[in-house]
Amino acid sequence: MTTFFFAAAALTLAALVLLLRPWWRTKNGKNAKHHRTTGASAVRPSGNFSAALNTTIHRDRLGELERDHANGLISAVDYAEAREELQHQLLDDTLVAEAGTATVSAGRRWDGWMLAVLLPAAAIGLYVLLGNPDALLSSAERNAQAAATVNGMISRLEQKMAQEPGNTQGWVILARAYKVMGRWDDAERAFTHAAPIVEKNATLLAEFADVLLQKTDSFAGRPHESIAQALRLEPSNGKALLLAGAEAFAGKSYAAAASYWERLLKQLDPASDEARMVASGIARAREMGGEKVLSPSLDGAGKTPPVSKATDAALTASAVSGRVELSPALRAQTTPDETVFIFARAVNGSRMPLAVQRVRVADLPFDFKLDDSQAMSPENKISSAQTLRIEVRVSKSGQAIPASGDLTGSGAAVKPGTKGIHVVINQVVK
Known part of the structure; x- marks a missing residue:
């Protein structure tokens, strides 16, 4: 300005x-x-x-x-x-x-x-x-204004719900507002107040499960129950299928994960980014389950000829590791529960990550290790890259897609097998 x-x-x-x-x-x-x-x-x-x-x-x-x-x-x-x-x-x-x-x-x-x-x-x-005076504001100032607007809305909703505690629709709106701000405890409380309609709505059940997952970083207990109930109510619910596949993958039930995601893939536009991400997840689940696919399938079938798995020795030889830290100057712009994505990307070629690890801001500084077992696609792995770069992003939305206001940082170009990489999160996404 x-x-x-x-x-x-x-x-x-x-x-x-x-x-x-x-x-x-x-x-x-x-x-x-x-x-x-x-x-x-x-x-x-x-x-x-x-x-x-x-x-x-x-x-x-x-x-x-x-x-x-x-x-x-x-x-x-x-x-x-x-x-x-x-x-x-x-x-x-x-x-x-x-x-x-x-x-x-x-x-x-x-x-x-x-x-x-x-x-x-x-x-x-x-x-x-x-003119547009708001365009003179920095990204941090615009984010602060947006946060102030949402917090003002939340404050008014809280006053309304204090006067109308039986308004379940109002509690749902308040829960979603809390979710946007990463206030997971408050979001859980609001969804609980809206239980009479949440328990009958597959999308709300999936959103509730997502809030619980963000809060506890575990599918055990209520997150699992909410996902299962959502699929009983609506077997084709996209949010529930996505979370069910993630739960199965985390539990190493790779065939089940691929099955859930294949059902989701049939509902998506094959040309969309969401479809490509889901297809990559299917390919990875099939490889981890004992198969190696040539490319992510976008037709919903996900069937490719099986090939042998990579050996543990190969994984260790190509793995990259190091430490991620958050710049003290940006610490005030984060909350402990915000999601941190750690990517390995090839310096030349596709921008699809070679491997991904997900942690929270509360875990920083974090000692990471990325190898082929965390690959997003069998065609793009750390061991197949000539040079790669570690990129880190604090996601305000919790989603893998970058957005304005996210925090980011990247390291120098290195070769597969490099250890001791140091990355500082010191920039704001415009």
């Missing part, structure tokens, strides 16, 4: 310098100086020219009087009276010319002051009317 104001002020000042230049030239007497240095033929200001013309006329008339008196055409008394009258006329004309010049100069100075004031005022007024 400061840079913009300095630039705008500099441009306004430059415009004023150019527009006020004629007034400065008159004030400093540059026209008179120009006349003196260029000779009698130079153009004079109008007031000076009028005074010089009057003087010349009066001089000619006085010369005529002197010649008439010398030739005896007029008496001495008449000559004296005429000469005195000419002198008075010359004085009067000179005073009138100077007064006119002073009036013009005063008017020009007033015009100059008006221009100096009105130009910046008009520029500021037009920007306020037609």
